[in-house]
Structures are given as structure tokens and as C-alpha cells.
Amino acid sequence: MTKPWRTYLLWFAQEHVEFRVAEIDSLLSLFNIEMRFTHKPVTEPYWIVEFASERDVQLLASRSVSLRNCLELWGHEKEVWKLHEKLKCYPRNLMDPYLQPNKSFKIEVETFCKHFTQKEKVDKIETFSYLPVQGPVDLRNPDVILQYIEYYGTVANNPPELPYDVFFGRWVASGLRQLIKKLSLKTRKFIGNTSMDPQLSLLMANQAKIKNGDIVLDPFVGSGSLLVAAAEFGGYVFGTDIDYLMLHGRTRPSRIAQKKREKDESIRANMKQYNLEHRYLDVLVNDFAMQFWREGCKFDAIVTDPPYGIREATERVGTSKENYTVSEEHLPTHIPAKIEYGISNIYKDLLSFSAKHLKVGGRVVCWFPVFRQDYNEDGLPSHPCLKLVANCEQTLTKVTARRLLTFEKLRDPTEQELNMDHKEITDFREKYFVVREETRKERRMKEARVREENRLQHIRDKV
Ligand SMILES: C[S@@+](CC[C@H](N)C(=O)[O-])C[C@H]1O[C@@H](n2cnc3c(N)ncnc32)[C@H](O)[C@@H]1O
Structure with a gap:
């Protein structure tokens, strides 16, 4: 019997956004992996996708430079309370293998485009205390990493009060950002x-x-x-x-x-x-x-x-x-x-x-x-x-x-x-030098206009 497809969250670095699709397409083709979209990407730093096997996600991440990390997605909602409701109903048979007494764990909080203090993050972690985890907490080298992500859009200087999207899942792999x-x-x-x-x-x-x-x-x-x-x-x-x-x-x-x-x-x-x-x-x-x-x-x-x-x-x-x-x-x-x-x-x-x-x-x-x-x-x-x-x-x-x-x-x-x-x-080059000369000329003229206006203003001020 073939295994059911699982849902994964791919979280990307918000850099060279246009290259993302091309890179992932190339890697899927290189490794002969099939991936299905649940959420079609626009400009957000995340995709919600499905893979037939976790090995496929790991292979993809082992080569991707655009990818920051991948989670097996346990819940995605627009509102925090709904995410908690969703998690409480998440099938135990899918969660249990990772929450056994012999598996150490930690919960991480990521907030995209909004800063929170460590204390605020710990408070957010506390809200997941209902999860049936049985193993010990290990912050350095846990067997399982669970991640909670709040997404506040991509405009860092004006984030909304509440997140646009919230996610929870199990970390599966990281991309190759450290190689950069x-x-x-x-x-x-x-x-x-x-x-x-x-x-x-x-x-x-x-x-x-x-x-x-x-x-x-x-x-x-x-x-x-x-x-x-x-x-x-x-x-x-x-x-x-x-x-x-x-x-x-x-x-x-x-x-x-x-x-x-x-x-x-x-x-x-x-x-x-x-x-x-x-x-x-x-x-x-x-x-x-x-x-x-x-x-x-x-x-x-x-x-x-x-x-x-x-x-x-x-x-x-x-x-x-x-x-x-x-x-x-x-x-x-x-x-x-x-x-x-x-x-x-x-x-x-x-x-x-x-x-x-x-x-x-x-x-x-x-x-x-x-x-x-x-x-x-x-x-x-x-x-x-x-x-x-x-x-x-x-x-x-x-x-x-x-x-x-x-x-x-x-x-x-x-x-x-x-x-x-x-x-x-x-020939890009020929036009480049013409345009550069025009831009420089325009800039020189603009600077001369500003200087002249300042001079006249100075005279007016004196009078
Ligand atoms: C944009 S640079 C390449 C930079 C390179 N990717 C790097 O990381 O250093 C283009 C190179 O093409 C070389 N080049 C120019 N004309 C060439 C020619 N006719 N045959 C071979 N190389 C040429 C230049 O010497 C230059 O090193």
C-alpha cells in the first residue's frame, strides 16, 4: 500500500524571490521528486506543499539555497485560537511517534517581520502546554523540534497588531543558507x-x-x-x-x-x-x-x-x-x-x-x-x-x-x-553608456537648479 501524501511548510529566505520557483523546479527535476502545491506561492516567504515521502523533503532541502527550513505542517490558520483548536484535533497517531518519553524535544517560536522579546516568546511557548509531549526538554540537541511561526507580512517597519497567518509543525530539514x-x-x-x-x-x-x-x-x-x-x-x-x-x-x-x-x-x-x-x-x-x-x-x-x-x-x-x-x-x-x-x-x-x-x-x-x-x-x-x-x-x-x-x-x-x-x-553596452551619460547630465542639471534656487533664496532672505 502506498503511504499517504503529507503536508509540509517550506519557508524561504526573502531574498532573490524571483529565483525561488526556478531553483525548486530544477531540484525537483534533478532528484526526480514530485511535489504538489496546496498553497500557490505569490510573494509570501512560504509555500504549503505535499510530498509522498519525508526523504523527498530532506533531499530537496539538502540542495536548496533559497530554502530556510521545512516543517511537517500540523496546523495553519489565520487566527491563533483556531490554530490551537486545530492542533488539539490533530490525529494522535501522526503526532505520537515524535512525542514519546524517549524523545527529547524543544519548541521554537519564529515571528516573521515583528520582533518579540525572549519573555514574550516563552509566553507563546507556554500556550502549547496541552500538547501530549512525554519526553524531556532539550534546548541544545533535541530529537524533535516543534516550531510555531507567526507571519506578520513582509513590511518590517509597519507590521499589523495580529499575525496574518500562524503555523505549527515539526521541523524536518534546513536548507543550505549556512553555505552562503x-x-x-x-x-x-x-x-x-x-x-x-x-x-x-x-x-x-x-x-x-x-x-x-x-x-x-x-x-x-x-x-x-x-x-x-x-x-x-x-x-x-x-x-x-x-x-x-x-x-x-x-x-x-x-x-x-x-x-x-x-x-x-x-x-x-x-x-x-x-x-x-x-x-x-x-x-x-x-x-x-x-x-x-x-x-x-x-x-x-x-x-x-x-x-x-x-x-x-x-x-x-x-x-x-x-x-x-x-x-x-x-x-x-x-x-x-x-x-x-x-x-x-x-x-x-x-x-x-x-x-x-x-x-x-x-x-x-x-x-x-x-x-x-x-x-x-x-x-x-x-x-x-x-x-x-x-x-x-x-x-x-x-x-x-x-x-x-x-x-x-x-x-x-x-x-x-x-x-x-x-x-x-x-547591444546592451551601447545603450548603457548613452543612458548613463543622459542620467549624469540630468543629475548635473538638477544639481545646478537646486544650487540656483538656494542662491536666490539666500538673496531673498537677506532682503
Ligand atoms: C563577468 S566576468 C566573470 C566573472 C566570474 N564569474 C567570477 O566570478 O570572477 C567575465 C570574464 O570574461 C572574460 N572574458 C572577456 N572576453 C573574453 C573572451 N573573448 N574569451 C574568454 N574570456 C573572456 C573576462 O576576462 C572576465 O574575467
């Missing part, structure tokens, strides 16, 4: 100006469905932040970048207080710092526009943050001079010239490369810069062999954003598709 702290850029050995923060790097690795033993590539690797996250989830990682100085840890230090880079700063040193060196394949100086990979070489996943041309150049090896040659004697020390690569060509190359070098079912996860006002899904890069499975926005400024695109490879490209023409993509 462990991988913090503040304490990382080697970082660059565009190092990706750990939370987003881990979200990308989850979007890529990285699992133990996967071969993962970042072709615009920079300081290797995405490799760290991919290796944390079991990937064997490889990176390439055009910037020799970056890959050799010789660029100017990114930390204000640091005058000189330490001798041993490198992506490998980061891997060592996190005990992930055994997952590190290597990095190589390479212009992505000039491919060197064997025809049949396949990756399980590609995770990358290509340059947008704002904080780093979008360049490729090349020259605008006609019939340019380098003499034999200068070849060994020759540093090739560079020309503009362009966003359109970068994404065209990235998707063509992914269509060719990903395994079928593998994913490429990449950031794509947009002007929020102009954004239109038709303007995104695309390829007939890749299906866009997720597309989440991270707002950067009032007018700009970047979107995390996740493509899944459907099939290998045909001969024709290997050499196909791609649609042009609007």
Missing part, C-alpha cells in the same frame, strides 16, 4: 572585481542541475566563483578566460585595504580553501571566440557570466589591420592585439558552443544584461537545440537588470545548425 556564509567573498582567498556572490553562484549551480561526477565548464571563468559553487555540488570543474593576469592572480587587488596580491592567490587556492581541490580540473587562458576543444568533447553543464562590457571589456583576439603577420622571431613573445567581441557575438558563440558541446539533457546557465524598459523575451538569445527552461530577473539599477537564463539541450545540432546564422541581439 561559508563561501563568503569577504573571507575568500582570491577574488576579482566581478566575482559572483556565493548565493547567486549556488543558485546557478542548482539551475544547472549539477550532480556528483559532472564535468562543468565556465568559459568566462574570471576568479572562478562559479567553479567553487559547482564543485560544492560534486562537479569536476574547468574554466577558461582571455585574461592571463586574472588567471595568474596578478590583476590589481580588489579589496580596498589590500595593496598587493599575495603570491599564492589563484582559483586553485580557493578550491583548497574549501577542501575542493580534488574537484578542480584546471583553468586555461583562451579566447572563447577561438575554439580549441575536440569535436566530440562533451560537458554535463556550462555555467557562466559573460562580460557585458561595463566593468570588463568584451574583447576577442584579432586585428583590424589588413594582411597582418608576425615574423617568426617575434612569435614567442608576441602578445596578440584585441578587437571588440560584442554582446551579440558572445551569446551567439555561447549558445552554438553549448548546442555542440553539452550532453543531451545538459544545461547552460548564463546571465544576460537587459534594459528593463526594453525587455522582451523575443530579444533573448536562442538556439533550436536549446530550450529556455528558466528566466529570472535580478534588478541592478532603476533601468537595468540582468536575467539568469537556463537552457536545456534537447538534441545534437544538424550540420546546417552548426553553421547557422543567429539573430542579432541588441
Whole structure:
């Protein structure tokens, strides 16, 4: 006989809210887990869902960065008294296994968006004294954690008198929030100006469905932040970048207080710092526009943050001079010239490369810069062999954003598709500098107007 589905409360961190659905969908698909919604999410930090087995919830939480924790839900109401009534009627056979004399326990109180003193929290705990718990209280290392949550909305500075929702349940698992702290850029050995923060790097690795033993590539690797996250989830990682100085840890230090880079700063040193060196394949100086990979070489996943041309150049090896040659004697020390690569060509190359070098079912996860006002899904890069499975926005400024695109490879490209023409993509960079100049001009004019008004006011005051 199959076990009945149980109801669970998934409580999320209220950060990168738009990425939540995509992350959970990717993990459900990675672990082949089925989840049913009881409460469809809107903007609240919680979902009420059903799973066929507790193991599924634990698996999901073992990889989720968005998730704070999961409870087996024993009661959810709008009013506190109703929650107590509900709990008093909760089937004993479902509760009893966790309330036995040999099981130590504690009750925790969480209040979302409203602060309560410890004394007030203890008073709230006392209201659950009717629960038929038989084991001893253990506040440090209990066998069972019961949790009571009061939800006061998401506007911290003006919470309502009474909670909107109250929940009670048994803690089942916590998400991976502690990993974000462990991988913090503040304490990382080697970082660059565009190092990706750990939370987003881990979200990308989850979007890529990285699992133990996967071969993962970042072709615009920079300081290797995405490799760290991919290796944390079991990937064997490889990176390439055009910037020799970056890959050799010789660029100017990114930390204000640091005058000189330490001798041993490198992506490998980061891997060592996190005990992930055994997952590190290597990095190589390479212009992505000039491919060197064997025809049949396949990756399980590609995770990358290509340059947008704002904080780093979008360049490729090349020259605008006609019939340019380098003499034999200068070849060994020759540093090739560079020309503009362009966003359109970068994404065209990235998707063509992914269509060719990903395994079928593998994913490429990449950031794509947009002007929020102009954004239109038709303007995104695309390829007939890749299906866009997720597309989440991270707002950067009032007018700009970047979107995390996740493509899944459907099939290998045909001969024709290997050499196909791609649609042009609007160059974010060109408009960025025009808009930035306009914004600066507007700001300068506004400041001049304010100065003039102050001057006139000063004269009026004197008169
Ligand atoms: C946004 S950064 C990547 C940052 C990286 N995710 C990290 O965490 O440090 C983009 C990188 O692309 C590299 N790049 C620019 N043009 C390139 C090219 N033609 N081929 C390969 N890498 C290139 C830059 O040197 C830069 O390191």
C-alpha cells in the first residue's frame, strides 16, 4: 500500500524571490521528486506543499539555497485560537511517534517581520502546554523540534497588531543558507572585481542541475566563483578566460585595504580553501571566440557570466589591420592585439558552443544584461537545440537588470545548425553608456537648479 501524501511548510529566505520557483523546479527535476502545491506561492516567504515521502523533503532541502527550513505542517490558520483548536484535533497517531518519553524535544517560536522579546516568546511557548509531549526538554540537541511561526507580512517597519497567518509543525530539514556564509567573498582567498556572490553562484549551480561526477565548464571563468559553487555540488570543474593576469592572480587587488596580491592567490587556492581541490580540473587562458576543444568533447553543464562590457571589456583576439603577420622571431613573445567581441557575438558563440558541446539533457546557465524598459523575451538569445527552461530577473539599477537564463539541450545540432546564422541581439553596452551619460547630465542639471534656487533664496532672505 502506498503511504499517504503529507503536508509540509517550506519557508524561504526573502531574498532573490524571483529565483525561488526556478531553483525548486530544477531540484525537483534533478532528484526526480514530485511535489504538489496546496498553497500557490505569490510573494509570501512560504509555500504549503505535499510530498509522498519525508526523504523527498530532506533531499530537496539538502540542495536548496533559497530554502530556510521545512516543517511537517500540523496546523495553519489565520487566527491563533483556531490554530490551537486545530492542533488539539490533530490525529494522535501522526503526532505520537515524535512525542514519546524517549524523545527529547524543544519548541521554537519564529515571528516573521515583528520582533518579540525572549519573555514574550516563552509566553507563546507556554500556550502549547496541552500538547501530549512525554519526553524531556532539550534546548541544545533535541530529537524533535516543534516550531510555531507567526507571519506578520513582509513590511518590517509597519507590521499589523495580529499575525496574518500562524503555523505549527515539526521541523524536518534546513536548507543550505549556512553555505552562503561559508563561501563568503569577504573571507575568500582570491577574488576579482566581478566575482559572483556565493548565493547567486549556488543558485546557478542548482539551475544547472549539477550532480556528483559532472564535468562543468565556465568559459568566462574570471576568479572562478562559479567553479567553487559547482564543485560544492560534486562537479569536476574547468574554466577558461582571455585574461592571463586574472588567471595568474596578478590583476590589481580588489579589496580596498589590500595593496598587493599575495603570491599564492589563484582559483586553485580557493578550491583548497574549501577542501575542493580534488574537484578542480584546471583553468586555461583562451579566447572563447577561438575554439580549441575536440569535436566530440562533451560537458554535463556550462555555467557562466559573460562580460557585458561595463566593468570588463568584451574583447576577442584579432586585428583590424589588413594582411597582418608576425615574423617568426617575434612569435614567442608576441602578445596578440584585441578587437571588440560584442554582446551579440558572445551569446551567439555561447549558445552554438553549448548546442555542440553539452550532453543531451545538459544545461547552460548564463546571465544576460537587459534594459528593463526594453525587455522582451523575443530579444533573448536562442538556439533550436536549446530550450529556455528558466528566466529570472535580478534588478541592478532603476533601468537595468540582468536575467539568469537556463537552457536545456534537447538534441545534437544538424550540420546546417552548426553553421547557422543567429539573430542579432541588441547591444546592451551601447545603450548603457548613452543612458548613463543622459542620467549624469540630468543629475548635473538638477544639481545646478537646486544650487540656483538656494542662491536666490539666500538673496531673498537677506532682503
Ligand atoms: C563577468 S566576468 C566573470 C566573472 C566570474 N564569474 C567570477 O566570478 O570572477 C567575465 C570574464 O570574461 C572574460 N572574458 C572577456 N572576453 C573574453 C573572451 N573573448 N574569451 C574568454 N574570456 C573572456 C573576462 O576576462 C572576465 O574575467
